[in-house]
Amino acid sequence: MKLFIINNLSKPRKHMLRHLTQILLVSILIFTSCSEKASEADVLTSGDQVSYNFHVRPILSDNCFACHGPDENKRESGLRLDSEESAYAALKENPGAHAIVPGNPAKSEIVARIESTDASEMMPPPESNLKLSATEIETIKKWIKQGAKYEPHWAFVPPTKSPLPKTSNAEWANNEIDHFVLAKLDQLGLKPNEPADKMLLLKRLSLDLTGLPPTMELMRSYEADDSENATEKIIDKLLSKPSFGERMAVLWMDIARYSDSYGYQDDNIRTQWPYRDWVIHAFNKNLPYDTFITWQLAGDLLPNANKEQILATAFNRNHKYTEEGGVIPEEYRVEYILDKTNTFSKAIIGMTVECAQCHDHKYDPISQENYFQMYSFFNNTPEQGYEGDVSVSKPAKHPIMWVEKEDLEGILDFVNHQDTSKIMVSVMDDFKDTLRQTYILDRGIYDQPTTMVTPSTPEAILKFDENKYPKNRLGLAQWTFAEDNPLTARVFVNLMWQEFFGAGIVRSAGDFGMQGKLPTHPELLDWLAVDFRESGWDVKYLIKKILSSATYQQSATVDKNKIEADPDNFYLARYPRIRLNAEHIRDLVLASSGLISDEIGGPSVKPYQPEGLWEAATSGRGELAEYRQDIGNDLYRRGLYTFIKLTSPPPKPIIFDGSNRDVCEVTRNRTNTPLQALAMLNDPLILEASRVLANNLIREGKEDDEAIKEAFFKIICRAPKEEELALLIEYHQEELKRFKQKPETILETVKAGEFPLDQFSDTPETAALMQVLVAIYNVEEAITKT
Incomplete structure (x- = not known):
């Protein structure tokens, strides 16, 4: 990969990359990547x-339930292995035999x-x-010998607070989380890492x-604070x-499949961005999670619903829409309701129910009737x-x-709208005097209704x-927030865990x-x-609990023994190294x-991107037929505000595994590709940011060493080591000599981006x-949490 990049760079870039490689060798911890076929099953059995x-259900689910599971239409020999009653019963084709004889x-x-x-x-x-492995076969035999006791699926049993387990070192724990984590590590014979370096922890927290690195002021104040509660x-x-x-x-924009266009062929502009402003406002206000979700699902149905509660229901309307003549309206209306149903089930209750659109679920106890019963909650809207x-x-x-001027001075004062025009937002509503009947659709086809539900x-x-x-x-x-609903709280807690550890307790x-x-726990x-x-669905309380734990605050140092015992870090004997999200x-x-603009909310913006991408993926009609790059302050808005066109998502976020926002996504992949390295080396924003920061440091009269140290602090969020600083100074001297010898190359180098040049x-x-x-x-450390 390194050779590929070097051979595709200009000489100055090749020269810089040689030094970059040296820096990488000095400053990056090399760690082993192992396959996910890790020891999880071995530990569990x-x-x-x-x-x-x-132990047993995962084996049966992977190998048997497709033919002997919940889907009645695909069931072979009348045998259900997911049901205790059926598994113990005499076989239909051989009444003298039983699939399972307990003991x-x-x-x-x-x-x-x-x-x-x-x-x-x-x-x-x-x-x-x-094919079952020998270990899987022995597991099933051992289970039968022990009585073949069935249990309800763990996720369908309401959660309970078990007592904190005893551990080898209770003093290590900062809070309850650590007792559970350390108990598991004790079982594996592992010990947690030492606490993270103070500056690395601050970067991680910030x-x-x-989503931003800590400021120089915050780094100085935290480093100087020796108090216990710093x-x-x-x-x-x-x-x-x-x-x-x-x-x-x-x-939440990934979950809500937010975009700034409709998708499909014409893919024209839409104005759902006030909903994004509301989400920002809701998190900052620490709206309780039950309220946060209730307003998004049904804010319009609340008694005397106000415009904020109705705006929240835009969550349901962020899916794609067609504007193509000749389509069958009912086909697409059904498609929109399916999307709402699938988004609710995946994001809020953590269930993938969409295959039950066409037939009974093959693995989960969700029938096609169940699916269309959930579908019917969303099927009474006048949407076309x-x-x-x-x-x-x-x-x-x-x-x-309509979001109007008077709203911006009242109930919707969090919406960032700079002019006097009204804004249209797609929201939810239900028929008031009639009820649309819902039918199970044969094979999920829009024009094949069967039984009413x-x-x-x-x-x-x-x-x-x-x-x-x-x-x-x-x-x-x-129903979603009923005290005995087994999924809702688990799913959101797991989602927050995933945000801060890179993977959920349920992966x-x-x-x-x-x-x-x-x-895993x-x-x-x-x-x-x-x-x-019990906290009242307090989101900030939950986040503070996780981030205050010793588990979160341990170092990311990799130990050979831990790699061998737990290669995927399932059990968190170290903090995981996590590359940042694209935004x-x-x-x-x-x-x-x-360069960053601190403006919050408002319409999406169009930063730098290669020419011709939109034009190659459009019908040639509408406001978004051509890409018109923004200027001035809008070029420096946060990644959250980058314009998302569904048929041509912005390339930089996609290169770094961003969501294309076609459907609800709760987890992003994290890949490593040559394109990412090329983007970091050649992206106009990287070059422009480097030029502007260099310009500012020189304008302030910083000496070379001092300027490099301060830049390193701002980007890496720690002081450079001696060897790192020496390499950077050496590289600086070589580059300075080169530019003095070839002054004609200076302007071409520094004119990257739109930010104005000065003397x-x-x-x-x-x-x-x-x-x-x-x-x-x-x-690598620049864009990695360590």
Whole structure:
């Protein structure tokens, strides 16, 4: 990869990259990446007692439930292995045999089949390309011998607060979280890392709570504060900053599939951005999570609903819309309701129910009837699949809400709107005098209605009490936050854990069903879920609890023994090294260079991007046919505000694994590709930020060494080590010599970006320091939480 990059760079870039490589070798901790086929299963199957939930069900779900699970239409031989009653019963085709005989593996037909080598008898059948390992077979036999006790799916059992476990070192714990983590580490014979370096912890906290690096002032004050509660004070200070809401909104925009265009062929502009302003406001105000979700699901159905509560329902309307003539409106209207249903289930209750649109779920106890019962909660809106004349594109689709000038001085004072025009936002509404009937759709096809259903929820999760809840979206919200709902609190707690540790306690954050990952710390997840609910659904309380833990505050140093025992860091014997999200990489560059705009909210902006991308992915009609780059302050807005066109998402965020916002996403991938390295080396923003910061340091009269040290502090958030500083100074001297010898190359180097040049810009000193800063931005540690 290094050779690929070097061979595709100009000579100055190759020269800089050689020094960058040296810096990387000195300053980056090399760590081993292992496959995810880690020791999770081995750890879970250790010990004497085999659990159906944690040991047996995952094996059956992966290998057997497709033919012997909840889907009645695909079930073979009438046998359900996910049901105790069916698994114990006499086999339909052989009444003298039983699939499972508790306490007797030898008489259990399932054991004979999974051990068989006869292709006509063996299970799973050869054509399935599935095969149980020897360990999996022994696990099933051991479970049967112990009585083959079935258990309800762990995620469908309401969480409880178990007592804190005993550990080898109770003094290590900062709060309850640490007792559960250390108890698991004790089982593995591992010890947690030492506390993180103070400056590295500050960078971690600042990036996690604001999406921005700490300022020089904050670094100095924290470093000088030796009090016992210094870190607690920093957490409280960062939680109170307006940038906290912006940082949290990045996550929620992925969940809410927010975009600035409609998608499909014409992909014209829409104005949902006041909803984004509301999300920022809600997080900063610390709106309780139950209120936050209730308003988004059903704010319009609340008694005497105000405009803020109605605006929140734009959450449901952020999906794609077609503006293409000739479509079948009902087909797209159904598609929009399906999207709402799937978004609710994945984001709020952590269940992937969409396959039940066409048939009963193959793995989870969710029937097609259940699916369309949930669908019916969203099916009573006057929303249309197609609104008519393709030549007229409106920035919002009915039902709509107008944001007017008087609203900005009252209930919607958090909306950043600079002119006097009204804004249209797509929101929710229900028919008042009629009720749209909902039918199960045969194979999920829009024009194939079969049996009529009414609003309800899967009983396997929690029965919908029609005497307690109205049969509308408000009733769905009340069901979602019922005290005995087993999923809602767990799912959000897990989502927050994922934000700060890179992976959730349940690593499949959008799937708590049978095919989802098992929780690595089930008792901890349940304790946090109950604690969160008992706090009054206090989001900042939950976040502070996680970030105050010794688990979070330990160092990210990698130890060989820990790598061997827990290669994927499931059990957190160290803090994980996590590359920043795409938006926060942009924010770090803008903030450290001094370019960043602190304006909060408002319409999305169009920063630098390669020419021709939009033009190559458009029908050639409408306001978004051509990309018109913004100018001035708008070029330096945070990544949250970058314009998202669905048919041509902004390239820099996509290169760094940003969401394309087509559908609800609760987890982003983290990849390493040559494109990312090339983007960091050549992105106009990186070059412009390096030039502006170099220019400012020289204008302030900083000596070379001092300027490099301060830049390193601003970007890396710590002092450079002696060897790092020596390499950077050496590189600076070489670049300074080169620019003095070839002054004609200076202007070409420093004119990157739109920020104006001044008398300090077009000098060898600025150009040389700029090259050093580009190198620092390209150190892996710059865009990594450590």
